[in-house]
Amino acid sequence: MKAAVYKGQGRIALDERPQPEPRDDEVLVRVFAASICGTDTKVLRGGHFRVGVNDTRVLGHELAGEIIKIGQHVSHWRLGQRVSVVPNIGCGHCDMCRKGLNNMCPDYKAFGIDIDGGFQQHMIVTAGAISGGNLFEIPETMSYEEASLVEPLSCCFNAWKDLSVTPEDRVLILGTGPIAGMFLQLARAYGARQVIVVGRRAERLEEIAPLGATHTVDSSKVDVVDEVMRLTGGHGVDVALTCAPAAELQVQALSCLARLGRINFFSGLNKGTLVELDTNKVHYWGLKLLGSTGSSIEDYARALRLVETGQVRVTEVVTHRFGMCEAVAAFDHALSGRGMKTIICPQEERLQ
Ligand SMILES: [Zn+2]
Ligand SMILES: [Zn+2]
Structure with missing residues (x-):
């Protein structure tokens, strides 16, 4: 064989x-x-x-x-x-x-x-x-x-189940790989009201959007946080998932989060990477920062x-x-x- x-x-x-x-x-x-x-x-x-x-x-x-x-x-x-x-x-x-x-x-x-x-x-x-x-x-x-x-x-489901997504929620997915695609499909299946996908290549965004996105954000052209705030009428997102191994996505995800928001840092970063996060926002806004593997x-x-x-x-x-x-x-x-x-x-x- x-x-x-x-x-x-x-x-x-x-x-x-x-x-x-x-x-x-x-x-x-x-x-x-x-x-x-x-x-x-x-x-x-x-x-x-x-x-x-x-x-x-x-x-x-x-x-x-x-x-x-x-x-x-x-x-x-x-x-x-x-x-x-x-x-x-x-x-x-x-x-x-x-x-x-x-x-x-x-x-x-x-x-x-x-x-x-x-x-x-x-x-x-x-x-x-x-x-x-x-x-x-x-x-x-x-x-x-x-x-x-x-x-x-x-x-993906392991991460998803602890984010308690309902049709009331706005979901942000950072990344355009197959994992991001599956989260889009889950967001669609769970009826999230708004699903925003962020990527830095236009052709990938075009490819992935039909899986369940209501909006796409090209991070090579616009400021991600500004654009997400604009798309959500200043509310921010209730749920965010980072689906590419980049520290700045974790920072962006937190910046985009609304009160009582939830994040899953799905993609791991290179060993030893430390990320500076606004923990006061986590404290005062009652945020949940989650991780999952396998x-x-x-x-x-x-x-x-x-x-x-x-x-x-x-x-x-x-x-x-x-x-x-x-x-x-x-x-x-x-x-x-x-x-x-x-x-x-x-x-x-x-x-x-
Ligand atoms: Zn695998
Ligand atoms: Zn064991």
């Missing part, structure tokens, strides 16, 4: 490997769709603390496929089942895992990080993932591509339903699809920053 293998900083190679054989407590999945995430490109750039610049790993944690082999000690699962996985596997016994927060486990293991992931034709689902509840059967009506995108949506199994289950019921049409963020033989080109494309979401279809040879 073919696998796109990370071989150290900046290097991805298409390798021929023997098909992996599941152990007695594992299953083997034929991968039909695996999407490239910012985490994958971060690893490739050599910037992920859990994957060394000299490690070898099949990346990819947003994937879906079909069970084609089952270890003899695995119960419940059967051949031919269509499945997807929650990538972060908790240790099962720490305080966070006991609360069901596998994404907050300090000792988690993840597909595409610690365990070979989705950018290969066949992938082992480990015993820990099966017993941890990380394997999901996907509904018959859901495509593999949709199912692969449930993972990034679940991370998603729990429960978040994943909720996101799966949002997709199944058509409330969020995740495939709208997909702009490019590549076959297995084009995996290296797919990464080059994702690294170039063009388009929104890139999908690799490991059972197709070529799609470009």
Whole structure:
């Protein structure tokens, strides 16, 4: 079988490997769709603390496929089942895992990080993932591509659920990547009265706006805070999400917030970055500054339903699809920053 293998900083190679054989407590999945995430490109750039610049790993944690082999000690699962996985596997016994927060486990293991992931034709689902509840059967009506995108949506949902968005709210989304696109879709699904997206490239704003924006702000042309205040009639926004790793977006988000406003700093910044924020505004205006990372199994289950019921049409963020033989080109494309979401279809040879 073919696998796109990370071989150290900046290097991805298409390798021929023997098909992996599941152990007695594992299953083997034929991968039909695996999407490239910012985490994958971060690893490739050599910037992920859990994957060394000299490690070898099949990346990819947003994937879906079909069970084609089952270890003899695995119960419940059967051949031919269509499945997807929650990538972060908790240790099962720490305080966070006991609360069901596998994404907050300090000792988690993840597909595409610690365990070979989705950018290969066949992938082992480990015993820990099966017993941890990380394997999901996907509904018959859901495509593999949709199912692969449930993972990034679940991370967005994890942030979204604590922002308590209602139809009364004005929402500000800073950034124009696929995560920003999914937040736009959530804002639309939750009926927010005004949804403003901020970006610095006109063509990206044009591409992303149909996902749910009522207004766009081009930060290369206007002052973001002034423009958001103008668009909201001087009120400011009730909810803001920063979806690009830039400190100034966090400052802008806070400046745009109305009384009792809520922020999620969704995109992490480079390690060690300190940001100066007006904490008096937080104090006197009763603001909530939140953060989130990854998603729990429960978040994943909720996101799966949002997709199944058509409330969020995740495939709208997909702009490019590549076959297995084009995996290296797919990464080059994702690294170039063009388009929104890139999908690799490991059972197709070529799609470009
Ligand atoms: Zn991801
Ligand atoms: Zn744990």
